[in-house]
Amino acid sequence: MRSIGRREASVLAAIAALALVLAAAAPGFFARDNLGDLFLANVPVLIAALGMTLVILTGHIDISVGSVFAICAVASGLLAKAGVPMPLVALGACAIGGLLGALNGAFVAYLRIPSIVVTLATMVALRDALRWTTGGAWVQELPAGFQWLGTTQSVYPVLVAGLVIILQVAVSWGLRNLAAGRAVYATGSSVDAARLAGVRTSLVTFSVFVAAGAFTGLAAVVNSVRFSQIPSNTGIGLELNVIAAVVVGGTLITGGRGTPAGTLLGVVLLGMIGPALTFMGVSPYWERAIQGGIILTAVAVDAVRPHVMRVRSYA
Amino acid sequence: MPDEGRRSRLSRVSVPLSRNEGILLIALVAQIALFSLIAKNFATVGSFFEISRLSVELGLLAVALTPIIITGGIDLSVGAMMGLSAVLFGLAWRDWGLPIPAAAMVSLLAGGIGGGLNAVLVARLGIPPLIVTLGTLSLFRGIAEGITHGATNYTGFPPAFLQLGQGYLWGVIPAQLPVFAVVFAAYAVLLHRSVIGRALYAIGFGAAGARFAGIPVVRRLGLVYLLSGLVSSLAGIIYVAHLGQARSDAGGGYELDAITAVVLGGTSVFGGRGTLGGTLLGLFALAVLRNGLRLAALPSELAGVLTGALLLATIAMDRWRGAGRPLARVHVDEESDVKNSQVAVLCAAVIAGSLIVASTNVWLVRSILPAIPSADGQAAGRVPAGGGRPVIAMMPKAKGDPYFVSCRVGAEEAAKELGAELIWDGPTGLDAARQNEVIENWITRQVDVIAVAVENRAGISTVLRKARERGIKVLTWDADAEPDARDFFVNQATSEGIANTLTDEASRLLGGTGEFAIITGALSAANQNEWIAFIKKRVAEAHPGLTLATIRPSDDDRDRAFSETQTILRVNPGVRLVMAISAPAVPGAAEAVRQAGRKDVHVIGLSLPNINKPYVHAGWVQTVVLWNTGDLGYLTVHAGVQLLRGSLSPGDDEIEAGRLGRLQIRENQIILGPPLKFTTANIDQFDF
CATH class of the missing domain: 1.10.3470 (ABC transporter involved in vitamin B12 uptake, BtuC)
Structure with a gap:
């Protein structure tokens, strides 16, 4: 594997620059409570982004994550209300996410329909189906053991930190050292070459979509248990956040290159910008423009370098 | 082409x-x-x-x-x-x-x-x-x-x-x-x-x-x-x-x-x-x-x-159809030779797809068939004059919004009571262009009454005038269009009334002095911006001790409101009250205050009782301001049917609206009544 990539380095530099400005302008940003809150708010994005990294590494994309996220969140609430114990609720949400991912994966891997088309279709269809069935109603009166997964507000972050470390390490290690992980890179680099080398590319593609769905389901549970009720219109626009984090983190949109560590950096950068601007007293009306500017700069810096000579590929 | x-x-x-x-x-x-x-x-x-x-x-x-x-x-x-x-x-x-x-x-x-x-x-x-x-x-x-x-x-x-x-x-x-x-x-x-x-x-x-x-x-x-x-x-x-x-x-x-x-x-x-x-x-x-x-x-x-x-x-x-033929080009993503198993999968998918299409079609036809005989039955039995059931087409600003979902309940009740057919449709999110689109469709469909919660005053008036020209009765509710574009506006409360109620409540809780922050919906939401303007005005005129520290958007998303409130509490430590003026933002803000353990910070806002009950009872939300949304829907349908049957006509100064009794009409605006304040004392009496 490569050492740290160029993009990862430029994202790291952007984070460091932002942190320096913050340290000078608004040191309150680094208060323990604030960092803790930011961590909890961005963990769901990170978990979904890890799944998305796998999908993008194979050269595909999944824009249905927001809709899958909403369905899994509502499903986890309904399961908990039906008296299912919390660990099984989490598993159930992952299973539902995985199932929806399998639907995407089957269309992409076995029917060979472009992933952006498939997931565009499922994004719209799943969101409207959820709207139709819930009629916009929230899931309320959740059992007492739902919030904080039955633990307390102070224990839960530790639990989540453990979970995230395990996931991050497992995905990184698996991609680097397992045959299945290498197959993901191989498929993304060149489907034909990978197939000729004996990789079952369709199975790989199918599996990454299932994994992405299951990760999204987990993200939905991790997010939902921070609250005591579940809105049914949650996760709108999540796909853009997640994809932005992955590609800003250096994963090549055409597949074959990228690391979970880069994705982590992407989530950190994007998760920092919004609150950082608030802390620095920037008018909320200009926030979105500045966010867009920072993302563009981060990717453009990586692209502007002397003697560019590469065969361009278009997503 | x-x-x-x-x-x-x-x-x-x-x-x-x-x-x-x-x-x-x-x-x-x-x-x-x-x-x-x-x-x-x-x-x-x-x-x-x-x-x-x-x-x-x-x-x-x-x-x-x-x-x-x-x-x-x-x-x-x-x-x-x-x-x-x-x-x-x-x-x-x-x-x-x-x-x-x-x-x-x-x-x-x-x-x-x-x-x-x-x-x-x-x-x-x-x-x-x-x-x-x-x-x-x-x-x-x-x-x-x-x-x-x-x-x-x-x-x-x-x-x-x-x-x-x-x-x-x-x-x-x-x-x-x-x-x-x-x-x-x-x-x-x-x-x-x-x-x-x-x-x-x-x-x-x-x-x-x-x-x-x-x-x-x-x-x-x-x-x-x-x-x-x-x-x-x-x-x-x-x-x-x-x-x-x-x-x-x-x-x-x-x-x-x-x-x-x-x-x-x-x-x-x-x-x-x-x-x-x-x-x-x-x-x-x-x-x-x-x-x-x-x-x-x-x-x-x-x-x-x-x-x-x-x-x-x-x-x-x-x-599937292309699989048999060689393509003019070699593409990495396409198999050149297709295995039998793949053909089988493809066939299965196509069959499944056509089954879905076929069954939805059957469903489509079915869902209409029973409507026809029942409509005839109703027409014979219940509607006295004018032939057929009146068709009331009612549009919320956004269909999935819990606020409008709760309005619908009252509208359905009135439609049932009066033997009218209610069509409830609109954009799934705030979208002015799509509102126009829906109304154009309704004009084509020749409904009897159109009642719209207007998202965009200037943009919708032209199409509403067109509807009136075609003999359709037009009402607005929740938010108004231009006065000549509709027969009546069913007014739940004025923007100024809402702003004043909220500001007075904030002042009461803060004892007349202190900093507060506003969490709004989307930054471009017209209603909320109008309320904010009146809130600022009220603060300047009646409560000089209050300071508005900041305004933050929540995009009508509970989770975003939660994060924004967390940040506000850190960046503006002097804030003692959060005023959330978007329905999902109130529970979001309350949860943030609760998790921060800030007993000294009050939360008030404009929201629905049900999603706030737990927070009101636990003392994290002091007051929720709203009108009775079910009654708003009920009144709108009542007004529509009466307009059609001639028992209500422009210029009247009173309406007899079923269980709501007699209500005032001023300048072709039907007034629902003063806003309700939900607190621990009364919130359990409401279910929407």
Whole structure:
């Protein structure tokens, strides 16, 4: 594997620059409570982004994550209300996410329909189906053991930190050292070459979509248990956040290159910008423009370098 | 399709003719046939032109996207560019005092610059277009929000300009249709009749190969992104003319609809394949589906589900039929030899797909059949005069919003009580353009009463006047249109009344002095911005001890409101009260205060009782202000039916509204009564 990539380095530099400005302008940003809150708010994005990294590494994309996220969140609430114990609720949400991912994966891997088309279709269809069935109603009166997964507000972050470390390490290690992980890179680099080398590319593609769905389901549970009720219109626009984090983190949109560590950096950068601007007293009306500017700069810096000579590929 | 026949000759040479178009054409004909059977007034010339008027902005974006997708790229920033150029157009015209043509030039110039930025980043620097345009999407939309501060709406454009979006040529053809035709023809020539077009297909097949063949890849690619910026900004100007209003959220979400239309029309997202004729078919299929469902009074959520199914089915069938034949090119993503098992999977999918389509059709027909006999039965038994049940079409601002869901309950109750048929439909999110679209459909469908919760005052009034001309009774509720565009406005409470109640409550809780923060919905939400203005006014006039520390957006998202409140509590430690003026924001803010353990911070706001009950009882939310939403829906339907039966007519000063008793009418505004304040004492008496 490569050492740290160029993009990862430029994202790291952007984070460091932002942190320096913050340290000078608004040191309150680094208060323990604030960092803790930011961590909890961005963990769901990170978990979904890890799944998305796998999908993008194979050269595909999944824009249905927001809709899958909403369905899994509502499903986890309904399961908990039906008296299912919390660990099984989490598993159930992952299973539902995985199932929806399998639907995407089957269309992409076995029917060979472009992933952006498939997931565009499922994004719209799943969101409207959820709207139709819930009629916009929230899931309320959740059992007492739902919030904080039955633990307390102070224990839960530790639990989540453990979970995230395990996931991050497992995905990184698996991609680097397992045959299945290498197959993901191989498929993304060149489907034909990978197939000729004996990789079952369709199975790989199918599996990454299932994994992405299951990760999204987990993200939905991790997010939902921070609250005591579940809105049914949650996760709108999540796909853009997640994809932005992955590609800003250096994963090549055409597949074959990228690391979970880069994705982590992407989530950190994007998760920092919004609150950082608030802390620095920037008018909320200009926030979105500045966010867009920072993302563009981060990717453009990586692209502007002397003697560019590469065969361009278009997503 | 102007040059269908001639184009296919060219296509034979350069690209394998898209089989999608054939399949889609069949699907389209089937759709039209079905809707002609089940929907009212679907297959009429008027309906056709109305549908086309509503699709022009989307159509322009789809046309601009077609060559981009043919090169294997994508442009997600088109909708945001529409919003930016709409706002710049308004800014140039009103604030800089430029004449309309000059303002249009400013707007187009911005489109060119924006498109140029995409072009440089994609073509020159070789950054993947998905990332670039994702970034410029935020950038353009953000600049539009920054310019308007979310709040400014540019309105009052001269009528001659509005003709472009609302008028007719020769009495039938929508005025913007020729603009679309010109752009479409220009793109058709560029893509299918020129060397440049040929080059775009070549780039789509393989950029490296194209370069070695002597094609200036960078310039050709740059051109399509530049043009896309220009066309998007043209769409923005037409949007302003159509709705009479320039606002920063114009065109939100249009990019996905446009991409859907292009892909549905057979353009391959891998590049190298696709035609403008196909895109036109795709647009029609989407528009017909959406409008047909509405004319048949079926839930609009079905549109999303069916669009998804249509998209997958069309492309799956294309793949299936194409599998046997060798393609004209080798593509890494396509198997050259297809195994039997794959054919089996494909067949199964196609069968499953057609089963889904068939069963939804059966469902469609079924859902209408029982309605007919029951309508007759009701008509004979309950409705005294006028023949048939009155049809009341009622539109919320957004269908999924819990606030409007709770209004619907009362509306259903009144409809049942009065023997009326209630159609409840509207946009799924705040979307002024789609509100107009729904009303156009209702006019075509010839409902008896239209009642609208208006999202965009200036934009909707024209179409409401048109409805009145056709003899339809028009009511507004929740938010008003212009007074001459409706018979009555069912007014739940004035903006000033709400703002004053909230501000007085804040002052009471804070003991007259202290800092407070506001969490609003979207920064561009008109209602909330009006409330904020009155809150500021009330603070200045009656409560000089209060200081408004900050205003933060929540985008009507509970989780976002939660995070924003956490940040506010840190950045503004002096804040002692959070005032949330969007329904999901109140529980979000309350949860943040609770988790921070800040017993000293009060939360009040405008929200629904049910989602706040736990927080009110636990003492984290002190007061929720709202009117009785069920009663609002109930009163609206009552007023509609009475208007139709003649027991209520303009100029009356009282209405007898069923269980609500006698209510006052002032200047054709039916007043529901003062807002309710929900506290621990009374919140359990309400269930919505």
